[in-house]
Amino acid sequence: MPDSGHSLVVGGLNVAYGESKVLFDVDFTVDPHQIVACVGRNGVGKTTLLRSIAGFLKPLSGTVTVDGVNLLGQRPYDVARMGVKYVPQDKKVFSDLTVRENLELGSYATKDYNWDRVLEYFPKLKELMHRKAGFLSGGERQMLMIGRATLGSPKVMLIDEPTEGLAPSIVTHLKYVFSELSKHAALVIVEQNLPLVCSISNKVYAMRDGRIVAEIPGGASLKPADCEPYL
Amino acid sequence: MDTQLLIPGIIFGLSMASVYFLMSIGLSLCFGLMRIISLDQLLYYSIGAYLTYTVSVYTGSVWLGALAGVAAGGITALAVERLIFRRIYERELTFSMITSFGILIGGIGVIKAIWGVVPRPVRMPTPELISIVGTEVPVYRLMVVAIAALVYIGIWLFLNKTITGKAIRAGIEDVEHVEGLGINVSRLFTITFVIAGALSGLAGGLHAPLIMVDPNMGLEVLAFVFMVVIIGGLGSIKGTLVSSLIVGQVVSIGSLIYAPLALMAPFAIMLLILLVKPTGLYGSTLVKK
Amino acid sequence: MKNAFKWWWGILLAFGLLAASRFFLPLPFVNEVVIFSIYTIGCSFLLGRVGFISFGQPAYLAFGAYGTAFYLFYFGTNPYIGILVGVCAGFIAACIVGPLFVRLRSDYFALVNLALAVIVFYMMQKVLAEYTKGDNGLWFLTNIASTPVLNIGRSSEFFIFAMLVAIGVWALYKYLDDTIFGACCLATKINEGKLQFLGYSNFKVRLLAFIVANTTTALAGALYAVYLGSVSPEITSPARSADPVVVTILGGVGTLFGPLVGTIAYTALRDVLSKFIGNWELFVGFILVFIMLAGEKGLWGSAAPWLQKLFFRGKAADDVAEARR
Numbered sequence: 020m021p022d023s024g025h026s027l028v029v030g031g032l033n034v035a036y037g038e039s040k041v042l043f044d045v046d047f048t049v050d051p052h053q054i055v056a057c058v059g060r061n062g063v064g065k066t067t068l069l070r071s072i073a074g075f076l077k078p079l080s081g082t083v084t085v086d087g088v089n090l091l092g093q094r095p096y097d098v099a100r101m102g103v104k105y106v107p108q109d110k111k112v113f114s115d116l117t118v119r120e121n122l123e124l125g126s127y128a129t130k131d132y133n134w135d136r137v138l139e140y141f142p143k144l145k146e147l148m149h150r151k152a153g154f155l156s157g158g159e160r161q162m163l164m165i166g167r168a169t170l171g172s173p174k175v176m177l178i179d180e181p182t183e184g185l186a187p188s189i190v191t192h193l194k195y196v197f198s199e200l201s202k203h204a205a206l207v208i209v210e211q212n213l214p215l216v217c218s219i220s221n222k223v224y225a226m227r228d229g230r231i232v233a234e235i236p237g238g239a240s241l242k243p244a245d246c247e248p249y250l
Numbered sequence: 251m252d253t254q255l256l257i258p259g260i261i262f263g264l265s266m267a268s269v270y271f272l273m274s275i276g277l278s279l280c281f282g283l284m285r286i287i288s289l290d291q292l293l294y295y296s297i298g299a300y301l302t303y304t305v306s307v308y309t310g311s312v313w314l315g316a317l318a319g320v321a322a323g324g325i326t327a328l329a330v331e332r333l334i335f336r337r338i339y340e341r342e343l344t345f346s347m348i349t350s351f352g353i354l355i356g357g358i359g360v361i362k363a364i365w366g367v368v369p370r371p372v373r374m375p376t377p378e379l380i381s382i383v384g385t386e387v388p389v390y391r392l393m394v395v396a397i398a399a400l401v402y403i404g405i406w407l408f409l410n411k412t413i414t415g416k417a418i419r420a421g422i423e424d425v426e427h428v429e430g431l432g433i434n435v436s437r438l439f440t441i442t443f444v445i446a447g448a449l450s451g452l453a454g455g456l457h458a459p460l461i462m463v464d465p466n467m468g469l470e471v472l473a474f475v476f477m478v479v480i481i482g483g484l485g486s487i488k489g490t491l492v493s494s495l496i497v498g499q500v501v502s503i504g505s506l507i508y509a510p511l512a513l514m515a516p517f518a519i520m521l522l523i524l525l526v527k528p529t530g531l532y533g534s535t536l537v538k539k
Numbered sequence: 540m541k542n543a544f545k546w547w548w549g550i551l552l553a554f555g556l557l558a559a560s561r562f563f564l565p566l567p568f569v570n571e572v573v574i575f576s577i578y579t580i581g582c583s584f585l586l587g588r589v590g591f592i593s594f595g596q597p598a599y600l601a602f603g604a605y606g607t608a609f610y611l612f613y614f615g616t617n618p619y620i621g622i623l624v625g626v627c628a629g630f631i632a633a634c635i636v637g638p639l640f641v642r643l644r645s646d647y648f649a650l651v652n653l654a655l656a657v658i659v660f661y662m663m664q665k666v667l668a669e670y671t672k673g674d675n676g677l678w679f680l681t682n683i684a685s686t687p688v689l690n691i692g693r694s695s696e697f698f699i700f701a702m703l704v705a706i707g708v709w710a711l712y713k714y715l716d717d718t719i720f721g722a723c724c725l726a727t728k729i730n731e732g733k734l735q736f737l738g739y740s741n742f743k744v745r746l747l748a749f750i751v752a753n754t755t756t757a758l759a760g761a762l763y764a765v766y767l768g769s770v771s772p773e774i775t776s777p778a779r780s781a782d783p784v785v786v787t788i789l790g791g792v793g794t795l796f797g798p799l800v801g802t803i804a805y806t807a808l809r810d811v812l813s814k815f816i817g818n819w820e821l822f823v824g825f826i827l828v829f830i831m832l833a834g835e836k837g838l839w840g841s842a843a844p845w846l847q848k849l850f851f852r853g854k855a856a857d858d859v860a861e862a863r864r
Contacts, residue, residue, distance in 0.1 A: 073430065099432030111427060113420040120416050127413045128432035167431065287646050337832060343646045344592040348788055349831040351781055356824020363821065473657045476650045484646070510665030517654040521639070524651060528643050 026051045026205040027072070027103070027175045032081030034064075034071050041067045043229045045081070049175065049222075054197060054206045056216040056237075058246050059226035065209040066108065068226075069177040072207075073105035074098035085175055099128065102174035108183060108209070110160045114153025118144060121152050121163055122170070129171025137166040140196045158189035165193075169200065176200065178208045182215060194219055211250065213243035225249035257385045259506050260499065265391040265460070267498025268398030272453035273471070274478040274490045275405060276446025282422035282485030283442050284339055286346035290330060292468030292475070293357035294323035294447040298454025299463045300361060303370045312375035316455030323451020324444045326357075331443040339439065354468060362465045369464035394456045401449065402491060409487070418442060422485060474501075477520050483533020493531060550709045553796055558702055566694055568810065570766060572802050573701040575786070577708055578759035579798035581752035582783035584712060587793020588721065589748045590728030591645055595652025596783045598659045599753040601775035603629040603760025605663065608677045608770040609670070616684035618691050622761040629757015633750045641745040656780050664772040676771025683768065697766055704762065708755060713795055715751070724748050756783075785823060788830055791837025800839040 027049040034042040041064045049055045057065050070076050072083050074095035083090040090098050099105070113121055122144075126132045138145055141162040147155065152163060161181060168176060182190045190212065197219055200206060210216050216223060217237075223246060225233040235245055273295055280288045298319030305315035330353060338346055376393070379386040409415035417438055421428045429435045454467075461467070478497050482489030497516045505512035523531060561569050578600060585591045606628025607621040615621065640651055663671045671677060683692040691697040715721045723744045726734040731741045764770050782805075790801020805823070812819040830837055 075426065075429075094436070095426075095429040096432050096434050096436075099430055104432075105430050107427065107430065111424055113423050113427070115419055115423060116416060121420075123413060124417055124420055124428070124433065125431050127417065171432065281646075287649075334828060334832065344586065344590070344649070345831065347592060347646065347649060348784060349828055351784070352824045352827030352831065354824070355781075355785075355820045356822075356828060359819070359821020359824055473653055477654060480647060480650055480654075510661060510668075514658050514661045514666065517658045520654055521651065524643065524647065525639060528647065530647075 024050060026053070026086060027207070028082070028084045029068075029072065030082040032068070032071060032083065033079040034067055034076055034081075035079055040079075041229050042071065042078075045229075045231055047224055047231060047234075049205045049207055051174075051205055052201050052203075053221040054201050054208060054219050054237075056220040056223045057207065057209045057226060058211070058213070058216060058223060058249055060250060063226045064229040065226055066179055067229075069105060069179050069207065069209060072098075073103060073177055075105075096128070099173075100171075102171075104168040104171075104173040104176050106164050106168050106176065106178045106181065108179035108181075110157055110164065112152040112155065112160050112163050114151065116152055117149050118152055118155070118163055119148045121167055125167035125170040131171040134170075137169055140169070140199060141166050158185050161185060161189070161193070165196065169203075173204050175205045175207065178206060180209055180211065182210065182212050190215060213246050213250070216246060217241045217243050254385050255506055256503075257382055258387055259502050261382075261387045261391050261395075263499040263502030264495075265394045265498075266501055267494045268394050269453050269457045269460075269471075270475055270478045270497055271398055271491060271494035272401060272449050272456070273475045274482070274494060275401075275487060276449045277475065277479050278482070278485055278487060278490045279418070279422075279442050280446050281479075283418055283425065284335075284439050285343065286335065286339065287343055287350065288335075288443075288446065289347060289350040289472070290327075290353040290357065291446060291450040292472050293354045294327055294450035295454035295457075295471065296358070296361055296463075296465070296468040297326055298323045298451030299372075299458040299467060300365055300370075300454075301451075302455040302458040303365075303372050303463050306372055312372060312455075312459055315372075315458075316452060319451040319455030319458075320448045321451070323454070324448035327447020327450075328440065328444050330447075331440055335439075335443065336436070358465050358468065365465070367465055369462035371462055372458040374459045390459060394460075397452075397456060401452070405487065414438070414441060474516065477516050480530050481516075481520050481523050483530030486530075486532035489530060489532025546713070547710070549795070550706060550713065553799060554702055554706050554709075557799070561698065566698060568806065570694060570698055570701060572799075572806050573698070573705050574759055574762045574766060575806060576799045576802040577701075577705055577762065578756055579783045579786045579790070579802055580708060580712060581755040581759075583787040583790070583792060583794075583798045583801075584715075584755075585748065585752045586784070586787055587797075588716075588724040588728065589745055591641075591745070591749070592649045592784060593652040594649045594780050594784060595654070595656040596753075596756055597775040597780050598652065598656040599629055599633065599756040600760035600763070601656075601659050601663065601772075602632040603757030604764040604770045604774050605671070605760075606757070607761040607764035608679060611679040611682050611764070612677045616682055617686065618683050618765045619686060621683075622758070622765060625761025625764060626754060626758050629760065630750065630754045632757070633753040637746050637749045637753075638742075641742060641749050653780055656775050660772055660775045663775065671772070674772060676769050676773070678769045680768025683765065691765060694766065701762055701766070704758070708758070709795065709799075716795070720744070720747065785827055787837075788827055789837055791840030791843070794837070794839050794843065796843075797837055797839040800842070801837065804838055 025048040029045060029047050032042055032045040033040065045068060057068065059065055067076065071078050072090065074090065074093050078091065085101060085103055088101060090101065090103065122134060122137065143159065144162060144166060147159060152160065155163065165178065165181065181193055194215055197206060220237040222237050223235040223241065224231050225235065225246065227249060233249065235241065273291060277288060277291050280286055301319045301322045302312060302315035305318045306312045334349065334353065338349055374390050376389045378389045380389050380392065409419055417428060417433050421435060421438060425435055474497060478490065478494045481496060482493035500515050500519060501512050504515045557569065582593060582596050585593055603625040607625030610624040611618065611621045636655065640648055643651060664673055685692055689696050689700050691700045723734060723739050727741050727744050734741055763774065786801040786805045787798060789805055790797030790799065808823065809819060812822060
């Protein structure tokens with residue numbers, strides 16, 4: 020498997036919450052420097068998929084590897100240290116801590132104390148350094164969360180609904196950041212915003228009822244209408 | 251009221267508040283970070299008190315004893331965390347309550363086996379009295395208050411100035427996000443639990459000269475400590491400080507007014523506060539995942 | 540008729556066995572078991588069905604016991620009326636504190652109940668000492684008049700009465716489990732949001748469960764009062780506040796017969812073990828931790844499936860034999 024060329028490989032993943040099964044034999048692959056989008060209605064298991072890869076859920080069966088290294092059964096913090104960072108959708112920063120402290124925690128976890136790239140992507144954070152993260156706007160929180168996750172140069176970033184509820188100008192900025200990020204890492208983005216999805220993704224997986232029902236190649240030919248049926 | 255009575259009363263209340271504070275700060279941190287109710291902290295308190303007794307008998311120094319109590323509290327907490335709590339962090343609150351209660355009574359059995367059931371006295375390290383506004387106050391009680399104040403400052407510095415402390419604060423808000431960053435939360439849990447155990451041991455060691463050390467001392471103080479934690483709000487350090495001051499003073503000043511009332515009044519206050527704010531003074535609406 | 544038998548046979552068998560044990564076990568032990576198991580079933584119901592753990596059950600026990608004691612000490616002589624007064628006292632107390640308590644989260648609930656137990660303890664010991672005679676307690680054994688049919692002033696006849704009461708209590712709880720109310724209780728434990736969508740009020744369900752459970756506890760207190768002929772604040776001592784919780788876990792949370800099995804095991808452990816080993820708490824504590832770590836099923840919870848298998852395998856064999864015939 021190490022030389023498959025894929026960065027992240029998920030095979031035959033089955034996940035259940037107690038008795039009720041949520042994911043059924045999910046297979047997918049992400050190549051290095053790719054942006055892969057995952058679309059589908061609410062409740063089809065997109066977040067569950069990301070959380071299972073990140074180690075927060077224990078799958079019933081399946082495989083998850085990054086650069087050929089098995090991730091399954093690892094604690095979430097080990098998964099993060101192995102270079103797979105998960106950015107949850109709740110936009111919950113540590114509100115009692117300042118922006119600087121939030122970033123410090125990211126550095127502490129990864130031993131990467133170089134914030135240049137974070138501040139290059141999100142210059143606005145420089146002015147906010149000493150503000151309590153609880154007082155940030157939704158967009159600023161999202162910047163902090165993504166910035167925090169880029170510390171330690173992860174190989175794969177799993178980003179859940181990054182643009183939900185954000186102003187269009189910030190969405191445009193995030194789009195730029197994602198394309199910059201993909202120079203260093205592979206991205207898996209769960210997203211409902213189809214124009215954004217179509218403009219940045221190399222590949223789109225559509226999910227329905229816990230299964231991947233379509234794999235749509237990305238690129239210039241991809242139109243929002245191609246993904247529409249799955250929403 | 252007579253100041254001759256009032257000043258020793260306030261000092262007495264402050265020293266009680268110090269003991270309650272030292273114990274409940276650990277409970278509060280454990281609840282905040284791990285979402286567990288750790289009744290076994292009362293065991294580390296008893297262990298701290300008993301070691302103070304034993305060490306002070308052999309070496310003659312109560313301070314050395316209290317230090318031994320801190321160490322023993324921390325070490326026992328470490329063992330319990332590794333053997334038992336590690337398996338139950340994921341479970342609901344009632345689960346940790348029952349399990350830790352089992353540890354508490356099991357531990358009381360061990361204490362009875364080692365030290366017997368007879369209450370033991372511990373000598374006051376400094377029998378001197380100091381005069382404040384014309385009334386004599388035992389120096390030792392003031393020292394207890396000073397030590398608790400130092401611990402508060404220390405904990406504050408730890409939580410606000412060290413990276414581990416910041417991680418603990420972040421974890422109190424959302425432990426999953428801390429884990430997602432790649433911070434070893436299981437180590438964080440151990441550190442917090444051991445700190446809690448050591449502080450409970452310290453509380454026991456400092457309290458020992460003021461009371462008789464007996465096997466059930468943990469159960470006797472249990473209700474008061476939990477009252478402090480509830481009034482302040484589980485998971486809040488500041489709330490813990492405020493409510494331990496309230497409870498300490500109510501117990502102490504109350505007993506000057508009408509003795510039976512002293513022990514009941516804090517409970518009545520607690521019920522009232524919970525009626526108005528079901529999460530305590532500084533508690534947020536923390537819900538277990 | 541057959542259905543009625545099917546419904547009843549478990550309860551009757553359990554208490555039949557207990558009644559039979561009266562002939563080879565000391566009477567005080569069996570009496571203690573019966574009363575204590577009634578004491579525990581309320582706690583077991585709260586924990587297993589509603590998800591509320593209470594470290595303050597002695598408070599409700601004390602309401603029942605002191606209700607009965609006041610009646611028998613100051614007013615009357617009929618123990619049946621005494622028990623009724625005790626149960627009413629418990630019911631009223633539960634109705635008063637219930638609406639305040641059931642709003643709280645489960646951890647606060649446990650601790651607030653503990654606080655209530657401590658308040659009641661100090662009330663009975665100190666504040667109301669004039670009426671309760673403080674630590675000496677109220678002694679009214681000689682006040683209890685002998686009653687026709689069942690003279691419950693005598694411990695052998697009290698045993699029969701307590702048995703009948705226990706059977707009634709168990710039938711009530713079995714019935715509650717079968718009703719929509721039982722289902723609602725479980726629902727509020729597992730997912731309170733969903734229950735609300737169905738149009739039930741969490742508050743009402745919890746309140747009703749709380750009142751039922753603690754009235755049962757008060758009944759146990761009233762039975763204690765008549766059985767012992769005295770009541771002292773010791774009954775609500777904070778040091779014993781977790782006994783019912785321990786017994787509940789020991790027996791198996793939320794099972795019908797868990798409280799009974801747990802009580803027998805606990806009382807036996809306490810009475811037998813304490814004769815040989817001074818610190819029996821050590822064992823109780825470690826058994827408790829062990830049960831929790833081993834899957835929190837408890838004695839009955841672990842034994843029941845095994846017994847069922849044994850029983851049904853036997854029955855299946857019978858069926859086969861019958862078919863052959």
